[in-house]
Amino acid sequence: MAHTAAGDGTAFRAPPSTLPPTRWHRLSAEWAGDRQVFDGASWRKAMIWVFLLSDTFVFGCFLIGYMTVRMSTSVPWPKTSEVFALEIAGKPWPLLLIAIMTFVLISSSGTMAIAVAFGYRRRRRTTAFLMGLTALLGATFVGMQAFEWTKLILEGVRPWGNPWGAEQFGSAFFMITGFHGTHVTIGVIALLVIIRKVWRGDFDTGRRGFFTSRPGGYENVEIMGLYWHFVDLVWVFIFALFYLW
Amino acid sequence: MQATAGATEHAHPIRLYLVVWAWLFVLSACSYLVDYVHLQGVVRWSLILLFMIVKAGLIVAVFMHLAWERLALIYVILVPPAALLIFIAIMAVEADYTLATRLAQQVTGS
Numbered sequence: 001m002a003h004t005a006a007g008d009g010t011a012f013r014a015p016p017s018t019l020p021p022t023r024w025h026r027l028s029a030e031w032a033g034d035r036q037v038f039d040g041a042s043w044r045k046a047m048i049w050v051f052l053l054s055d056t057f058v059f060g061c062f063l064i065g066y067m068t069v070r071m072s073t074s075v076p077w078p079k080t081s082e083v084f085a086l087e088i089a090g091k092p093w094p095l096l097l098i099a100i101m102t103f104v105l106i107s108s109s110g111t112m113a114i115a116v117a118f119g120y121r122r123r124r125r126t127t128a129f130l131m132g133l134t135a136l137l138g139a140t141f142v143g144m145q146a147f148e149w150t151k152l153i154l155e156g157v158r159p160w161g162n163p164w165g166a167e168q169f170g171s172a173f174f175m176i177t178g179f180h181g182t183h184v185t186i187g188v189i190a191l192l193v194i195i196r197k198v199w200r201g202d203f204d205t206g207r208r209g210f211f212t213s214r215p216g217g218y219e220n221v222e223i224m225g226l227y228w229h230f231v232d233l234v235w236v237f238i239f240a241l242f243y244l245w
Numbered sequence: 246m247q248a249t250a251g252a253t254e255h256a257h258p259i260r261l262y263l264v265v266w267a268w269l270f271v272l273s274a275c276s277y278l279v280d281y282v283h284l285q286g287v288v289r290w291s292l293i294l295l296f297m298i299v300k301a302g303l304i305v306a307v308f309m310h311l312a313w314e315r316l317a318l319i320y321v322i323l324v325p326p327a328a329l330l331i332f333i334a335i336m337a338v339e340a341d342y343t344l345a346t347r348l349a350q351q352v353t354g355s
Contacts (some may be wrong), residue, residue: 023315023316026315027315027316027317027320030315030317031317037317038317049318049321049322052322053322053325056325057325057329060329064329064333064336067333067337067340068336068337068339068340069340070340071341071344072340072341072343072344073344073347074344074348074351081280094281095280095281099273099277102273102277106266106269106270106273109269110265110266110269112308113265113307114259114262114263117259117262118259222310225308226309229305230309232304233301233304233309236297236300236304237301239273239276239297240294241293244276244279244280
């Protein structure tokens with residue numbers, strides 16, 4: 001069946017009537033033998049979820065590596081609330097920049113979620129505008145991260161040492177925030193690509209994609225959103241485990 | 246029919262997203278306050294983890310629409326990361342051992 005539907009906001013259309021009636025029966029029925037799992041599912045959404053699951057393990061390994069080096073060093077860990085303090089009017093504000101970055105990224109997730117909702121309402125321009133806001137907030141986040149990196153590098157933080165304590169601090173910091181920042185940057189680029197398609201009305205006219213030669217739908221906006229929310233989700237863990245711990 | 250509950254997703258009011266957004270702001274502010282008021286020890290760690298998990302749950306369930314997906318997908322996504330918990334436990338034991346050997350070496354100086 002050609003992919004014509006713009007999507008109705010769920011990966012899965014109404015099930016065939018032969019399926020058992022409850023969610024639990026359906027779960028076991030789907031995984032039972034001689035059946036295709038995710039019957040009627042949108043392959044696009046299933047695949048983005050599989051990708052995000054694999055990315056979960058990438059970041060999971062980074063954070064576990066960070067935990068291991070932090071727990072095993074006999075040298076005190078640098079005090080993050082002092083390291084990441086920002087001086088305003090002669091007074092140091094602990095973790096201020098990180099807090100602002102957190103609010104910026106959460107806001108971008110908010111605008112993205114609303115953009116997806118407007119996409120399914122076929123409000124083309126509103127969707128593109130909200131996605132543009134998302135991209136702008138994402139770029140702001142990356143900019144602040146560049147500022148933070150510059151500040152720390154000037155203060156002498158290196159992957160092999162720093163002025164305040166355990167050497168492993170630098171390598172964990174650059175690895176984890178660097179990978180996350182890369183994800184945000186890729187997300188901003190992907191957002192710009194999808195915004196162009198939305199603005200041009202590709203998802204209304206069924207215009208075929210340059211790479212895929214397939215017509216897209218407003219489901220593409222939701223898939224973009226899934227990636228973006230995931231990036232925000234990773235930041236929630238980094239904020240808690242690296243900056244606040 | 247609960248199996249098709251997801252089909253009505255597009256009807257979610259914008260208000261729902263705004264409410265979740267506001268909650269994420271409040272929870273982030275709370276976790277920032279944990280640092281600002283210098284809470285330490287078990288209280289600090291448990292509050293950080295609590296706010297982290299609630300925020301993550303809100304993002305995954307509402308923003309990523311997982312709450313409205315079918316169970317077969319929900320379990321595919323949520324069960325494998327549970328393996329990370331085992332990984333964390335293994336590495337915590339290992340890190341403890343490494344620290345013990347480092348401290349022992351510093352004492353004996355050999």
